[in-house]
Amino acid sequence: MSLTSAIFIGIAMGVVFGFALEKSRVFEPGIIVGQMQMRNFIMLKVFLTAVATGAVVLAALNGFGVVKLAPKAAMYYADVVGGLILGAGIALAGACPGTTLAQIGAGYRDALFTLVGGLAGAVTYSYAEPTLSKTVLGQSSGKLIFSQFMGIPYWAGALGFAAVLALVLVGLETWRPWRDELGRDVDGDSTGSPAIPSVVQTLFAE
Amino acid sequence: MLSQKAWSPYAAGIVIGLLQIPAFLLIETALGASSSYVTIGGLIASWVDPSVLKIDYVARHVAATGKNWWQVALVGGVAAGAFISMKMSGARRAAISPIWSRALGSASPAKRYAVAFLGGFLMLFGARIADGCTSGHGLSGMAQLAVGSTVAVAAMFAGGIATAMLLLRRV
Numbered sequence: 001m002s003l004t005s006a007i008f009i010g011i012a013m014g015v016v017f018g019f020a021l022e023k024s025r026v027f028e029p030g031i032i033v034g035q036m037q038m039r040n041f042i043m044l045k046v047f048l049t050a051v052a053t054g055a056v057v058l059a060a061l062n063g064f065g066v067v068k069l070a071p072k073a074a075m076y077y078a079d080v081v082g083g084l085i086l087g088a089g090i091a092l093a094g095a096c097p098g099t100t101l102a103q104i105g106a107g108y109r110d111a112l113f114t115l116v117g118g119l120a121g122a123v124t125y126s127y128a129e130p131t132l133s134k135t136v137l138g139q140s141s142g143k144l145i146f147s148q149f150m151g152i153p154y155w156a157g158a159l160g161f162a163a164v165l166a167l168v169l170v171g172l173e174t175w176r177p178w179r180d181e182l183g184r185d186v187d188g189d190s191t192g193s194p195a196i197p198s199v200v201q202t203l204f205a206e
Numbered sequence: 207m208l209s210q211k212a213w214s215p216y217a218a219g220i221v222i223g224l225l226q227i228p229a230f231l232l233i234e235t236a237l238g239a240s241s242s243y244v245t246i247g248g249l250i251a252s253w254v255d256p257s258v259l260k261i262d263y264v265a266r267h268v269a270a271t272g273k274n275w276w277q278v279a280l281v282g283g284v285a286a287g288a289f290i291s292m293k294m295s296g297a298r299r300a301a302i303s304p305i306w307s308r309a310l311g312s313a314s315p316a317k318r319y320a321v322a323f324l325g326g327f328l329m330l331f332g333a334r335i336a337d338g339c340t341s342g343h344g345l346s347g348m349a350q351l352a353v354g355s356t357v358a359v360a361a362m363f364a365g366g367i368a369t370a371m372l373l374l375r376r377v
Contacts, residue, residue, distance in 0.1 A: 001232065001272045003270055003275055006275060006279070007276065007278075009276060009279075009281070010233075010277065010278070010282075010283060011280075011282060011283040011286070012253070012283065013229070013280055014279060014280040014281060014283015014286065015223055015264050015284075015285060015289060016221065016283075016302065016310045017237075017283065017287060018288040018290075019221075020213075020219075020221040020222050020287075021218070021284065021287070022287065022288040022291035022292055023212060023217075024214075024215050024217075024219065025376065026215065027308065027316045028303065029213055029303040033229035033305060033309055033370055034377055035219060036306075036363075036367050036369070037371060037374070039377070041261050043297035043327065045215035045216065045219065046215040046218055046222070049215060049216045049219025051223070052219075052223065052347075052349075052350075053222070055298060056225060056291070056347055058226060058350060060237075061227070066236075067230040070230075070346075071327060071335075071351075071352035071354075072338055072352055072354055072355055073354060074352070074357070075336075075354055078336055078338075079354045079358035079361060080292055080357060080358075080361045081332075081335055081336075081361075082331065082336025082358065082361070083290065083336050083357070083362045083365060084332070084361045084362075085335065085362070086365065087332070087366035087367070087369065088366065088368070088369040089325045089326065089327070089328030089329030089330070089331070089333075089361065090325070090329055090366045091365075091369035091374060092324055092328065092364075093218070093322055093328075094305070094306070094325070095326075095329075096329065097239045097240040097330060097333055097339045097341070098276045098284060098337055098340065099363035100308050100326065101281045101285040101288070104285050105285035105286060105290075105292065107289075107298075108302065108305075109315075110301070110315075110322040113319040113323040113325035113326065114271045114325055117322065117325065117329075118247075118322060118329055118330040119247040119250065119326075120242050120327050120330075121327035121328065121331035121334070122240075122330040123244075123258075124259055124262055124327070125248075126244060127249070127261070127332065129261065137335055138270065141353075141354070144352070145350060145351040145352055146356075147369050148284060152240060154213045154350075155298075157302055157351050161351060164369065167242030170269040175316055175363075178215050182303030185304075187305070188213060188305075189377070191370075195256045198235045202281070202284040204276045206254075
C-alpha cells in the first residue's frame with residue numbers, strides 16, 4: 001500500500017464518514033451536549049448502531065480468517081484518566097475529535113477553535129508523553145478482549161454483543177423515537193418547538 | 207436520499223460501521239481520528255521547535271506511513287463529506303449553534319471560542335492519554351470487544367455527563 005493510495009482511500013472513506021455524521025445529525029453540538037445532559041439520545045443511537053455493525057462485520061472478516069483484529073492494549077489508569085478528561089472536553093467542545101471536522105465542514109466557526117485547541121492538546125501531550133508513560137498511565141495489561149474471558153471465539157462474542165446492542169436500540173427507539181429528537185432545525189435543539197412531529201412529518205414526506 | 211436533511215441514526219450508524227471493512231482490509235487498521243491531531247500538531251510544532259521530532263512518540267506519528275496519513279486524509283474527508291452533505295440538503299447553519307448561548311449563559315462569541323478551544327484541548331489531551339477517542343476506542347475498540355476500550359468509553363461518558371450537568375446550563 002503506497003502512501004498515495006492510503007491517502008486517496010482515506011479521503012474517500014472520510015467523505016462517506018462525514019456524510020453519515022452530517023446526515024445522522026450526530027455532529028451537532030445540540031445533539032452531543034443533549035446526550036451528555038441525557039436529554040437527547042441520537043448520539044447513543046448512532047454510536048451503538050455503528051458499534052454493532054462493526055462487530056458483525058469484524059465477526060465475519062475475522063471468523064473467516066480474512067483479517068486480524070487490532071484491539072488497543074488495556075491500560076486501565078490511562079483509559080480512566082484519559083477517558084474522563086476526553087469526556088469533559090467533548091461536553092465543552094460539543095464535539096469529539098472526528099465530529100469537530102464535520103462541524104467545520106458544516107460551517108460552525110467555533111469548531112475551528114476546537115480544532116486549534118485539539119492540536120495544542122495533542123502537542124502538549126506529546127511533550128509530556130516521555131514523562132507520563134513512565135507513570136501509572138503507561139501501565140499496560142496487554143491486549144484483552146472480553147471473549148477471551150468467556151472462552152469463546154471472537155466471532156461468537158461479537159455476534160452476541162451485536163444482538164444485545166440491537167435489543168438495546170429497539171428499546172431506545174421505542175422509548176424515544178428518533179424523529180422526535182431531531183428538533184425544529186435538525187440540530188437537536190428542541191426549545192420552543194412543540195410542533196416537532198408535524199415539522200418532521202413534512203420533512204420526511206417523500 | 208442524499209438531499210434529505212436527516213437520516214435515521216440507525217441507517218447512518220450502519221454506514222459508519224461498514225467503514226471498518228475498508229479500514230481493516232485495505233489499511234489493516236481500525237477507524238480512528240485522534241492520532242491525526244498528533245501527526246498534524248507535531249508537524250506544525252516542528253516548524254517552531256525542530257527538536258519535537260526527537261520525541262519518539264511524535265516521530266512515530268509524523269512518519270510517512272500509510273496508517274498515519276490515511277487517518278489525516280480521513281478526517282480531512284470528514285470535513286469535505288459534511289460540507290457536501292450540507293450543500294446537498296440545503297441546510298444552513300449559524301456560525302455558532304444556538305444551543306451555546308443557553309449552555310454558556312452568554313451569547314458572546316468570544317466566550318464560546320474560548321470554551322471551544324479549552325474543550326478541544328482537553329479532548330485531545332485526554333484522548334492521547336487514553337490512546338484513543340470516540341472513534342478508536344468507541345466505534346472500533348468496542349466492536350472488537352476490547353476491555354480497555356470499554357473502560358475508556360465508560361469514562362468518556364462519565365466525564366462528559368458530569369461536565370455537561372455541572373458546568374453547562376440546560377440546553
